[in-house]
Amino acid sequence: MNPAASVLLLTTATGFGYGLLAWIGACAALGSLPPARASMLVLAGVGIALLLASVGLAASMLHLGRKARAWRAFSQWRSSWLSREAVASVLAYPVAIAFAVTAARDGEGVWTRVLGLAALAVSLGTVLCTAMIYASLKPIRQWHNAHTAPDYLIYAIFSGAMLFALIRTVMAGAPGAVAGVAACAAAALALIAKWAYWRHVDAQTPLATLVEAIGLPAGTGAKPLDAPHFTENFVLREMGFVIARRHATRLRRIALLIGFVLPLAFSVLASVRLFPLAAATLAVVSAGLGLFIERWLFFAEATHVSALYYGRGI
Amino acid sequence: MPQSTVTCTTCYMCACRCGIKVHVENGRLRYIEGNRDHPVNRGVLCAKGSAGIMTAISPARLTAPLKRVGPRGSGGFERISWEEALAIVTSRLGAIRASDPNRLAFYTGRDQSQSLTSYFARMFGTVNYAAHGGFCSVNMAAAGLYSVGGSFWEFGEPDWEHARLFLLFGVAEDHDSNPIKLGLARLKARGAKIISVNPVRTGYSAIADEFVPITPGTDGLFVLAIIHCLLEAGKVDAEFLVRYTNAHHLVIDAPGEADDGLIARDAAGRELAFDRASGSLVDAHTVGTDPALLGEVALPDGRHARPAFALLAQRYGGPEYAPEAVADRCGIEAAAIRRIAAEIAEVAFNHPVVLDQPWTDTAGRRHATMTGRPVAMHAMRGISAHSNGFHACRAIHVLQMLLGAVDTPGSWRYKSPYPKPVPGGPPPGRSGGPGVPLDAPPLGFPVKPEELLVDEAGEALRLDGAFSWEAPLGIHGLMHMAIARAYEAGPDRVDTLLLFMANMAWNSAMNPGETTRMLGECDEFGKYRIPFVIVADAFASETVAYADLVLPDTTYLERYDCISLLDRPIGSAHGPADAIRVPVLRPDRDVRPFQDVLIELAGRLGLPGFTDDRGLPLYSSYADYMVRHERKPGVGPLAGFRGADGNAIGSGAPNPRQLESYARNGGFWAHELPAGQLYFKHANQAYLAGAKAMGLIEDDGQIVLQLYCETLQRFRLAAAGHGAHRPPHRLRARIREFFDPLPLWYVPLEEALSDRARFPLHAITQRPMAMYHSWGSHNAWLRQIMPQNRLYVHRDLAAGLGIRDEDWVWVRSRNGSVRCQVRTMSGVNRHTVWTWNAVGKRTGAWALRHDAPEFRRGFLLNHLISEYLPRSGGDTPGSNSDPVTGQAAWFDLTVSIEPCAADAAAETAPRMGANPLRIRPASEGTR
Amino acid sequence: MTMLPKSAPGARRLGLVIDLDTCVGCHACAVSCKEWNGGGEAGILPDYDKYGAEPDGVWLNRVHSYETEGEGCSRTVNFPRSCLHCEDALCVTVCPTGASYKRAEDGIVLVDTDICIGCKLCSWACPYGARELDEDEGVMRKCTLCVDRIYDESLPEAEREPACVASCPARARHFGDLADPKSEVSRLVEARGGLEPLAKLGYRPTNKYLPPRRTTIPVQPAKTREPSGRGIGAALLGLLDKALSR
Numbered sequence A: 001m002n003p004a005a006s007v008l009l010l011t012t013a014t015g016f017g018y019g020l021l022a023w024i025g026a027c028a029a030l031g032s033l034p035p036a037r038a039s040m041l042v043l044a045g046v047g048i049a050l051l052l053a054s055v056g057l058a059a060s061m062l063h064l065g066r067k068a069r070a071w072r073a074f075s076q077w078r079s080s081w082l083s084r085e086a087v088a089s090v091l092a093y094p095v096a097i098a099f100a101v102t103a104a105r106d107g108e109g110v111w112t113r114v115l116g117l118a119a120l121a122v123s124l125g126t127v128l129c130t131a132m133i134y135a136s137l138k139p140i141r142q143w144h145n146a147h148t149a150p151d152y153l154i155y156a157i158f159s160g161a162m163l164f165a166l167i168r169t170v171m172a173g174a175p176g177a178v179a180g181v182a183a184c185a186a187a188a189l190a191l192i193a194k195w196a197y198w199r200h201v202d203a204q205t206p207l208a209t210l211v212e213a214i215g216l217p218a219g220t221g222a223k224p225l226d227a228p229h230f231t232e233n234f235v236l237r238e239m240g241f242v243i244a245r246r247h248a249t250r251l252r253r254i255a256l257l258i259g260f261v262l263p264l265a266f267s268v269l270a271s272v273r274l275f276p277l278a279a280a281t282l283a284v285v286s287a288g289l290g291l292f293i294e295r296w297l298f299f300a301e302a303t304h305v306s307a308l309y310y311g312r313g314i
Numbered sequence B: 001m002p003q004s005t006v007t008c009t010t011c012y013m014c015a016c017r018c019g020i021k022v023h024v025e026n027g028r029l030r031y032i033e034g035n036r037d038h039p040v041n042r043g044v045l046c047a048k049g050s051a052g053i054m055t056a057i058s059p060a061r062l063t064a065p066l067k068r069v070g071p072r073g074s075g076g077f078e079r080i081s082w083e084e085a086l087a088i089v090t091s092r093l094g095a096i097r098a099s100d101p102n103r104l105a106f107y108t109g110r111d112q113s114q115s116l117t118s119y120f121a122r123m124f125g126t127v128n129y130a131a132h133g134g135f136c137s138v139n140m141a142a143a144g145l146y147s148v149g150g151s152f153w154e155f156g157e158p159d160w161e162h163a164r165l166f167l168l169f170g171v172a173e174d175h176d177s178n179p180i181k182l183g184l185a186r187l188k189a190r191g192a193k194i195i196s197v198n199p200v201r202t203g204y205s206a207i208a209d210e211f212v213p214i215t216p217g218t219d220g221l222f223v224l225a226i227i228h229c230l231l232e233a234g235k236v237d238a239e240f241l242v243r244y245t246n247a248h249h250l251v252i253d254a255p256g257e258a259d260d261g262l263i264a265r266d267a268a269g270r271e272l273a274f275d276r277a278s279g280s281l282v283d284a285h286t287v288g289t290d291p292a293l294l295g296e297v298a299l300p301d302g303r304h305a306r307p308a309f310a311l312l313a314q315r316y317g318g319p320e321y322a323p324e325a326v327a328d329r330c331g332i333e334a335a336a337i338r339r340i341a342a343e344i345a346e347v348a349f350n351h352p353v354v355l356d357q358p359w360t361d362t363a364g365r366r367h368a369t370m371t372g373r374p375v376a377m378h379a380m381r382g383i384s385a386h387s388n389g390f391h392a393c394r395a396i397h398v399l400q401m402l403l404g405a406v407d408t409p410g411s412w413r414y415k416s417p418y419p420k421p422v423p424g425g426p427p428p429g430r431s432g433g434p435g436v437p438l439d440a441p442p443l444g445f446p447v448k449p450e451e452l453l454v455d456e457a458g459e460a461l462r463l464d465g466a467f468s469w470e471a472p473l474g475i476h477g478l479m480h481m482a483i484a485r486a487y488e489a490g491p492d493r494v495d496t497l498l499l500f501m502a503n504m505a506w507n508s509a510m511n512p513g514e515t516t517r518m519l520g521e522c523d524e525f526g527k528y529r530i531p532f533v534i535v536a537d538a539f540a541s542e543t544v545a546y547a548d549l550v551l552p553d554t555t556y557l558e559r560y561d562c563i564s565l566l567d568r569p570i571g572s573a574h575g576p577a578d579a580i581r582v583p584v585l586r587p588d589r590d591v592r593p594f595q596d597v598l599i600e601l602a603g604r605l606g607l608p609g610f611t612d613d614r615g616l617p618l619y620s621s622y623a624d625y626m627v628r629h630e631r632k633p634g635v636g637p638l639a640g641f642r643g644a645d646g647n648a649i650g651s652g653a654p655n656p657r658q659l660e661s662y663a664r665n666g667g668f669w670a671h672e673l674p675a676g677q678l679y680f681k682h683a684n685q686a687y688l689a690g691a692k693a694m695g696l697i698e699d700d701g702q703i704v705l706q707l708y709c710e711t712l713q714r715f716r717l718a719a720a721g722h723g724a725h726r727p728p729h730r731l732r733a734r735i736r737e738f739f740d741p742l743p744l745w746y747v748p749l750e751e752a753l754s755d756r757a758r759f760p761l762h763a764i765t766q767r768p769m770a771m772y773h774s775w776g777s778h779n780a781w782l783r784q785i786m787p788q789n790r791l792y793v794h795r796d797l798a799a800g801l802g803i804r805d806e807d808w809v810w811v812r813s814r815n816g817s818v819r820c821q822v823r824t825m826s827g828v829n830r831h832t833v834w835t836w837n838a839v840g841k842r843t844g845a846w847a848l849r850h851d852a853p854e855f856r857r858g859f860l861l862n863h864l865i866s867e868y869l870p871r872s873g874g875d876t877p878g879s880n881s882d883p884v885t886g887q888a889a890w891f892d893l894t895v896s897i898e899p900c901a902a903d904a905a906a907e908t909a910p911r912m913g914a915n916p917l918r919i920r921p922a923s924e925g926t927r
Numbered sequence C: 001m002t003m004l005p006k007s008a009p010g011a012r013r014l015g016l017v018i019d020l021d022t023c024v025g026c027h028a029c030a031v032s033c034k035e036w037n038g039g040g041e042a043g044i045l046p047d048y049d050k051y052g053a054e055p056d057g058v059w060l061n062r063v064h065s066y067e068t069e070g071e072g073c074s075r076t077v078n079f080p081r082s083c084l085h086c087e088d089a090l091c092v093t094v095c096p097t098g099a100s101y102k103r104a105e106d107g108i109v110l111v112d113t114d115i116c117i118g119c120k121l122c123s124w125a126c127p128y129g130a131r132e133l134d135e136d137e138g139v140m141r142k143c144t145l146c147v148d149r150i151y152d153e154s155l156p157e158a159e160r161e162p163a164c165v166a167s168c169p170a171r172a173r174h175f176g177d178l179a180d181p182k183s184e185v186s187r188l189v190e191a192r193g194g195l196e197p198l199a200k201l202g203y204r205p206t207n208k209y210l211p212p213r214r215t216t217i218p219v220q221p222a223k224t225r226e227p228s229g230r231g232i233g234a235a236l237l238g239l240l241d242k243a244l245s246r
């Protein structure tokens, strides 16, 4: 699949945003916000989360052929995960803002806890919708599988944790026990999830053969003779994207290192208070970079059944 | 509410002549659909036809008359007025006609107005006229017309309703594009078997039930081997042979004598046969006799003679024609050949088609039924485009005769206005000197040496060598030789080349590089060797760039045309038919229909037939000519709605309202023959009488099918030194060899002369279904389907050479090298490579952008082909053509392929310099 | 509304049946489709770089050709590819705007280009590559089954069929109601064993493809005989002994 920058930016940025919101919401719900700076933390966190979410949504607009009509995307929530994502992501704003305002007014009141819980729900919900857009696409085996949805949640929680830790560090000089441990755990989990995903897709067999694509009885072999046209067309540009194996494996290593291993390492450093600020910052930066590459691969390595008709491998 | 109109006219995105309905909305061309009532396409429309709306807006359309500025071929032109253009042509042609009319060479390509253009040439008085047939399919036309009085090509069609076995020889598309597809579908629906004999498995061959990947140039041998099997098994229709062919005619066996190999005749000149019933020699046409087909008889003069069939049986019964003997050559297993022969015999003789439809033959015999052999055949350029194509095609016709499968239910059928008495017309017209018309049409049908167009030395009078000993039956001319021969002959013999609708500097040129060099070359005084070139074209083709004067034509939706019975009509086995084109759009450019221009010129030149006795023009336009011109009393360009009341068919007085009638009838006229006239037309009394009444034929006698072609023997005897008209010495051996009255197979000339060790592969082309020669690449839709071509190579062959899909390779022949991209496949003869024809374009042509794939990756195989054969000995090389008909031997090409160096440019070669048209506005003085 | 309609009892399922046994790969259907939809009410199908290096455009129907190998089925197969108007059309349910929809009355899958936001998701959801984005208008295009022809009362009955069906010179394209077992198309599918491409993906395409066939003529070819020196088989001599009548 064609890794369009807009979509990559959308999914990574929203991942960070809603991930962070999820963490803050969770802490608020559990009442484990640092008493002294609770309201400050929530304000800052929600602010940053919504900023990132907005960046993501803006990017998603770029991807549309008819931006002015974007509002129509809210209508089909009953069947379309994309529509649901739109609804959820917009729903997140009032909830988050209410959450922040209440937190600012009455600190760790019961309402803050309730709204924190709501923020947690709506942010993870939005991420889940995004994930399901991909997970529900049958023609793409690398997306239509049991890993896609949990993975998206895990990466969101992970990237959110990195940010959460950074904010704590900025405010308190160190992530603190909760955020620190959470960050390390999330990073480790994400690392394992990505590794497991790649193992899974590498073990998959193509969804179909060319013979099945043209509906002929099995037992026949088929080779393409002539395509309907010589130059690339929409279907090939969008769904026939091919990436060299060697190139892919190299990128995978890089993504694994920058996206997960380094953030894990930096998180550990930050948690044990070795250059915490620098470490936490680096953790966020490299997680961001790494996840962007990971997302690029998630598209570039995904193959679409329709490419079969053009004799391209799936 | 859009203002919309629908007009019925005839498509011209190719030569198939389908009926179309053109929808125009608010003056804008909106949609073209097939005309469901039309006899040719019955409503269907091919890719090209549908893409017509894009051709109508092509940027390659010419916009005004042009006069060359700068060197010929540079593409530099100045816009001029029609008045100036016509004045230039009139004075030039006027001068030529007054001195030596033959110095005008007039060649027309894909047009459908040959009855007009050849009439112009005749009245002008030049023998140097031809249409595209010579490089196209003259082998089919000649072999057919000299054998059965009709032909494959456009003059015959399989009986789609009744055939049970259909053999398709070397056809990818053909002129009957849509009818053949419709027909194949009908065969499929009826569960008939389709066998495609073709080196390549695409298109029609793709859907064939059996694909026979024959080695190019060996069909004749394959067919003769089938005949061998039929003779062995005694599977011939003897009754059909004696009634409808000359199989029983007695052939004089007197080696060395002047009439050896001719048919024995009585005092009255009637052919003789031996009647086994009376045990005596009889007029071969006598009804009720029991003619001998074998044995030998003594003639009154004591010499001996044998029935033609006996000679045939002896030759093809011989071991050299056994499947086992030809298998390797043909690349077909002997067992397969025997099986196919058996299938043919099975269907022909065990499953005859019997229609209970009474009819009467020319012998006056009444038949209660029409009984036929449901084995149908069709063949085209796979047979035709080889230098042994005439005989290969004859072999197929002979096979049809042996089976009794000529115009019978289920077999191949004549399309009206055929059959015509063999060979189909008068001999070629001769010059009468300055200002005098030819005594007959320039293209004719010689049957004896004295009818050839040669001088005392026996050398060609025609520029292209047609009707000379180089190509005695060159009934369509040798268009592929025209430019080369004009160049050789020099200004004294040719002053002006007038090229109409032919891209002769490119895809119809053998060796475009050489051809364009000749067009551009000057003598030491800076005068062009070919003094003046006029091109009448509608688009910015490669050839237009080499014109001194360009006469811009309209597109097919902007003019009147007629698809005439006098030319290449749309008649079918069901009856005669013709059609018209009507203007649907008004030209938005300063262009004129070439036919109008030609008629205007004829008027200005005062040509007889186009002007009255006071020298005033007879016709105001082509439309006017279509209605009022009479070739002979009552017979004109259009056969329908004739006579004052518009009810006469075929023959009748001109009808001033004729065009309205055509328009009202959907743009065509079709006459349905009564059921009793639909078969056995060559011997069907009612049909022949009716055809004569309609003016389709002059004589309604039986048309005897020529199993044995005596005409060829006459030329051969001359080569043996008999008679006053003999070939020049250098050609005698060749005439002796190739003018065999029985079908012959020989290695194609070029192949025989080329070094097969160096060039082990055959190289051929096919028509792409969605492109018409060179004229599809400026169509925004069609070029998306095929903006470039590749060389198709058998997988194993490619693997052996380490060549993969998309690799660039060098294809080399004795004539040059072409760099192109490869596509591997398995459905191709292992010793054959092929590509789509005419897709590659010269940089700058067709108003495409400089970096178009047509220029950079598309290629022409023509660069590898030469119009001359390799020199054998010192003498001047012969033309790369069939020795009987002069048919261009495009498919005799042999090549080698090798991978390009890894660092070689991913681009085709050769790439001739870019010469896009650069047109400057009219300069002062020209209006 | 992009919920798939419950196909009401008796509702029609209009579609195409394409005969791979007769398709010669001529592209007529593709171009006539382009022509009809290029100028029809369905809107303009764009072309990009018309006369340049990368000619490209939106086509609702494209014709591939393949070579198949195998026992008795080695041949060239031409394969026209357009929307198959699936029963379980994921392209419809994923659409966030409702632009992509399937009609309850006849099962035709359409895009309402006045609503479409060009998010491309439907094209990702189509395994057959049957949807192409109009990059000029920013909306999705697909085969309309020529709704603007098949229901056009102003056309004569016989002409109310898709442009590609009307034009197909090999009569390889058939249009009709596949819900009606008695329709010509259903009979064809029944008789010829109509196939569904990518059946295992479960989209339940309405369009069907008829597989290639191979007709044979049973014979026992004559064994190689020693051709008699005079080149005439004994059988032939026998045949020609019989009296003929000219």
Ligand SMILES: Nc1nc2c(c(=O)[nH]1)N[C@H]1C(S)=C(S)[C@@H](COP(=O)(O)OP(=O)(O)OC[C@H]3O[C@@H](n4cnc5c(=O)[nH]c(N)nc54)[C@H](O)[C@@H]3O)O[C@H]1N2
Pocket (backbone or CB within 6 Å): B014, B015, B136, B137, B169, B170, B171, B172, B173, B174, B175, B176, B177, B197, B198, B199, B200, B214, B215, B216, B217, B218, B219, B379, B380, B381, B382, B383, B386, B764, B765, B766, B767, B768, B769, B770, B771, B772, B773, B834, B891
């Ligand atoms: N779409 C389209 N239609 C056209 C044209 C076009 O350019 N485009 N051109 C028109 C014109 S002018 C003509 S003349 C006709 C020609 O129509 P066709 O007769 O179909 O001519 P080609 O396309 O050259 O196809 C020649 C076929 O013969 C095969 N062949 C080559 N050598 C041999 C051989 O030795 N033996 C056998 N058995 N087969 C062989 C080739 O593989 C090819 O399939 O088409 C007309 N119709």
Ligand SMILES: Nc1nc2c(c(=O)[nH]1)N[C@H]1C(S)=C(S)[C@@H](COP(=O)(O)OP(=O)(O)OC[C@H]3O[C@@H](n4cnc5c(=O)[nH]c(N)nc54)[C@H](O)[C@@H]3O)O[C@H]1N2
Pocket (backbone or CB within 6 Å): B109, B110, B132, B135, B136, B137, B500, B501, B502, B503, B504, B507, B508, B509, B536, B537, B538, B539, B540, B541, B542, B543, B553, B554, B555, B556, B594, B765, B766, B772, B773, B774, B775, B837, B838, B861, B862, B890
């Ligand atoms: N290698 C190879 N070469 C071949 C062949 C092959 O099979 N292989 N086939 C040969 C055969 S059979 C043929 S017939 C020739 C065909 O070759 P050509 O006769 O050269 O035919 P086209 O390429 O169709 O070019 C015809 C010209 O007509 C022009 N034209 C189109 N429409 C109109 C119009 O309405 N009015 C006018 N005035 N002009 C118009 C086009 O612009 C083009 O310049 O090619 C031959 N060349």
Ligand code: SF4
Pocket (backbone or CB within 6 Å): B011, B012, B013, B014, B015, B016, B017, B018, B041, B044, B045, B046, B047, B048, B049, B050, B177, B178
């Ligand atoms: S075959 Fe196609 S291009 Fe040729 S006349 Fe018919 S519709 Fe037109």
Ligand code: SF4
Pocket (backbone or CB within 6 Å): C018, C022, C023, C024, C025, C026, C027, C028, C029, C030, C063, C078, C080, C167, C168, C169, C170, C171, C172, C173
């Ligand atoms: S028009 Fe008919 S024969 Fe031609 S490609 Fe389409 S389906 Fe095949």
Ligand code: SF4
Pocket (backbone or CB within 6 Å): C082, C083, C084, C085, C086, C089, C090, C091, C092, C109, C125, C126, C127, C128, C129, C130, C131, C142, C203
């Ligand atoms: S073919 Fe593709 S576009 Fe058409 S209905 Fe099926 S899934 Fe949708």
Ligand code: SF4
Pocket (backbone or CB within 6 Å): C094, C095, C096, C097, C098, C099, C100, C111, C115, C116, C117, C118, C119, C120, C121, C122, C123, C139, C140
């Ligand atoms: S591109 Fe248009 S039709 Fe397709 S899913 Fe998006 S909005 Fe719906």
Ligand code: SF4
Pocket (backbone or CB within 6 Å): C032, C033, C034, C036, C037, C060, C061, C082, C142, C143, C144, C145, C146, C162, C163, C164, C165
């Ligand atoms: S049904 Fe209409 S829209 Fe669909 S492919 Fe055929 S012509 Fe095109």
Ligand SMILES: [Mo]
Pocket (backbone or CB within 6 Å): B132, B135, B136, B137
């Ligand atoms: Mo031709």
